[in-house]
Amino acid sequence: MGKTPMIIAIWLLAASLWGYTDSFAQMQSDPLFLSMLDAVKNGRSEAEAESAYDAYVAAEDDPVCLSRAEYHMVRYHQDMGNDFMARAHLEEEMRYLGLIGEEASEVEALAAEVDATSSEYYVDHKLGVGMENSRLVKEMYRRFPDEFYAAIQEGFRLLYTPPIAGGSARKALRIFDSVESDMEGISRLDRYSLLVGKAMALSELGRYDESDAYLDMAEAIYTFDPAAAETRAENARNR
Numbered sequence: 612m613g614k615t616p617m618i619i620a621i622w623l624l625a626a627s628l629w630g631y632t633d634s635f636a637q638m639q640s641d642p643l644f645l646s647m648l649d650a651v652k653n654g655r656s657e658a659e660a661e662s663a664y665d666a667y668v669a670a671e672d673d674p675v676c677l678s679r680a681e682y683h684m685v686r687y688h689q690d691m692g693n694d695f696m697a698r699a700h701l702e703e704e705m706r707y708l709g710l711i712g713e714e715a716s717e718v719e720a721l722a723a724e725v726d727a728t729s730s731e732y733y734v735d736h737k738l739g740v741g742m743e744n745s746r747l748v749k750e751m752y753r754r755f756p757d758e759f760y761a762a763i764q765e766g767f768r769l770l771y772t773p774p775i776a777g778g779s780a781r782k783a784l785r786i787f788d789s790v791e792s793d794m795e796g797i798s799r800l801d802r803y804s805l806l807v808g809k810a811m812a813l814s815e816l817g818r819y820d821e822s823d824a825y826l827d828m829a830e831a832i833y834t835f836d837p838a839a840a841e842t843r844a845e846n847a848r849n850r
Contacts, residue, residue: 630793631759634718638676639798643667647680648800651687654835657696660687675719678707682726689733690837701730718755725751725764745772759801762790766808770815780815787812803832807839819846 638644647663649655664684671677681704688697708727711720728744731737745768751758752765766786772778787809794802810825826843829836 630795631757631762631790631797633759633796633798633801634716635679635722635760636796636798638673638679639800641667641671643670644676644680645799648683648833651683652800652803652833652835654691657688657691657693660684674707674710674712675715675723678704678711678723679726681707682730685730686733690835694734697734701734704730718751718758718761721747721751721754722760759790759797762786763801763804763808766790766812767804770808770811780812784809784812784816799832803829806832807836807842811838811842814842814846814849817849819850822846 633639643663643666647660647667650660650663664680667680668677671680681700684700685697685704688694688700704727708723711723715723725744725747728740728747732740732744748761748764748768751761752768755761763786766783769778769783769786770780787805790797790805791809794805797805806825806829810822810829813819813822813825822842823846826839829839
């Protein structure tokens with residue numbers, strides 16, 4: 612076994628021994644945040660999404676939490692085809708990112724940077740921003756391999772990175788499998804992301820029926836996700 616695969620194996624073993632943690636557990640159990648997620652992740656109307664967002668923002672003053680809320684609003688509006696609103700929320704996300712101070716933990720601050728660069732790339736598709744996002748995800752996973760969010764994002768990074776640059780559906784699947792083996796305390800949102808990520812990895816590996824089964828489980832949680840819809844369509848085309 613080469614040095615890099617050995618390091619990955621050690622990280623995955625450590626995560627399985629220590630158990631995964633969630634530094635955002637309090638945020639992801641907040642009824643107002645969950646209400647906002649329900650609106651945006653189920654593709655409800657813009658009025659419903661913005662109303663739920665307004666209620667959450669009015670009750671929250673932590674810039675880490677607020678920046679992460681903006682991340683979801685950016686993706687929602689971009690997926691709904693509203694570029695103007697996506698950019699407006701991106702501006703707010705960057706503003707909140709700048710307000711994050713030393714009181715935030717290292718993983719919280721780094722996750723906010725990951726979210727912000729992901730939002731920026733989702734809107735503008737600039738190669739440099741995408742590369743910076745990939746670098747930040749790698750750093751977050753290197754430093755916090757036992758965090759649900761860090762592990763799941765690393766799985767997605769491996770899926771979206773070209774093989775010539777180190778991407779691998781098999782490596783991504785190993786990470787998703789590790790998280791799935793120890794989901795005690797996982798949030799509804801992270802469980803959903805895990806299920807979609809594993810479905811995508813299985814699809815890339817030609818395991819289409821298994822992929823569809825994971826998409827079914829994901830859609831029992833949230834129903835509006837272009838990536839999930841594209842994966843299901845890809846499975847149907849390739850059977």
